[in-house]
Amino acid sequence: MRIVFLIFNGVQSLDLLGPWEALTIANQLRPGSYELEMAGAGRSGESVSVTTASGVRLAPAQPMADPRGPIDTLVVPGGGGVHALCLDPDARAWVAAAAGRSRRVVSVCSGAFMLAAAGLLDGRRVTTHWDLCRRLQDQYPQVEVDPAPIFIKDGDLYTSAGITAGIDLTLALIEEDLGSAVALAVARYLVLYVRRPGGQAQFSAALAGQRPDRRELSELQDWIHEHLDADLSVDALARRTSISPRHFARLFTDLVGVTPAAYVAAVRLERARILLETTENPIGVIAERCGFGTVETMRRTFARRLQVSPGDYREHFAA
DNA sequence: CCCAAACCCCGCCAGC
DNA sequence: ATGCTGGCGGGGTTTG
Numbered sequence: 001m002r003i004v005f006l007i008f009n010g011v012q013s014l015d016l017l018g019p020w021e022a023l024t025i026a027n028q029l030r031p032g033s034y035e036l037e038m039a040g041a042g043r044s045g046e047s048v049s050v051t052t053a054s055g056v057r058l059a060p061a062q063p064m065a066d067p068r069g070p071i072d073t074l075v076v077p078g079g080g081g082v083h084a085l086c087l088d089p090d091a092r093a094w095v096a097a098a099a100g101r102s103r104r105v106v107s108v109c110s111g112a113f114m115l116a117a118a119g120l121l122d123g124r125r126v127t128t129h130w131d132l133c134r135r136l137q138d139q140y141p142q143v144e145v146d147p148a149p150i151f152i153k154d155g156d157l158y159t160s161a162g163i164t165a166g167i168d169l170t171l172a173l174i175e176e177d178l179g180s181a182v183a184l185a186v187a188r189y190l191v192l193y194v195r196r197p198g199g200q201a202q203f204s205a206a207l208a209g210q211r212p213d214r215r216e217l218s219e220l221q222d223w224i225h226e227h228l229d230a231d232l233s234v235d236a237l238a239r240r241t242s243i244s245p246r247h248f249a250r251l252f253t254d255l256v257g258v259t260p261a262a263y264v265a266a267v268r269l270e271r272a273r274i275l276l277e278t279t280e281n282p283i284g285v286i287a288e289r290c291g292f293g294t295v296e297t298m299r300r301t302f303a304r305r306l307q308v309s310p311g312d313y314r315e316h317f318a319a
Numbered sequence: 320c321c322c323a324a325a326c327c328c329c330g331c332c333a334g335c
Numbered sequence: 336a337t338g339c340t341g342g343c344g345g346g347g348t349t350t351g
Contacts, residue, residue: 244341261327297350
């Protein structure tokens with residue numbers, strides 16, 4: 001997979017190198033998974049260096065990437081220099097064109113400003129550094145800025161909060177691409193949490209964001225989180241909300257963004273992961289507490305979603 | 320590992 | 336008409 005990083009004067013070095021290092025480690029575990037390139041607007045083929053926002057000079061060992069051709073992932077880091085770059089029409093055009101040839105587009109921190117300037121964020125759900133959310137929202141009213149999550153995936157667009165959140169996002173990309181076991185190994189090697197601690201707050205990083213307007217539904221979501229071992233079938237949930245099953249499922253999907261069963265499955269999986277990571281409880285107890293019913297169901301869910309068994313998951317992550 | 324049962328989800332249509 | 340709601344059928348997936 002060809003990963004292209006945009007570099008420029010005034011880039012935040014960690015925005016760039018955090019994801020770069022994480023992907024490099026993934027590459028060591030699964031050789032050939034990622035081809036990493038740096039590219040600067042209008043400089044392909046040259047060997048150039050940039051000065052990062054903190055004054056460290058960054059000189060890539062390889063020449064600037066030729067930005068033509070298909071790209072798997074375009075990564076746009078942030079940093080103080082990004083705002084000047086946003087004013088450069090060539091840079092905006094370059095980013096827009098490169099994004100058009102990319103399977104997915106990623107921004108770290110204030111890199112979101114560059115994507116917005118290139119017209120890539122209109123109507124999308126995004127996040128950026130907490131200190132810049134207001135500014136981004138004011139500057140681009142058509143963009144839906146959510147300051148809460150560590151990162152947001154909206155279709156093929158991934159945006160992350162400040163600086164080191166880019167690494168969290170990258171771990172999620174690695175998990176998507178290469179499976180949970182590799183992502184865990186990378187996190188472990190970096191001496192990082194694969195997902196930051198913080199209980200349910202973690203969950204909202206991945207899935208919340210969509211907070212339904214309807215009070216019944218957001219209350220129902222809270223109830224689900226507190227009663228994972230209850231009957232959370234569509235029928236049962238519809239009964240709780242006093243809406244017919246058909247209509248409930250439709251409302252839920254529209255407002256939350258995923259179907260009821262998928263939501264419940266995601267919450268159960270998330271809770272099971274946290275319990276595996278942070279407790280010594282036997283797997284059977286965790287399965288029961290999370291509403292899987294039997295260990296077999298939990299095992300199959302893990303295999304399907306994470307490509308790891310619960311036991312392996314715990315083993316890899318037991319820090 | 321397999322299979323039947325259960326469940327989920329979506330299109331379609333009808334009632335208000 | 337239009338938009339919200341709910342029932343039904345069945346193809347696909349998950350469970351036990």
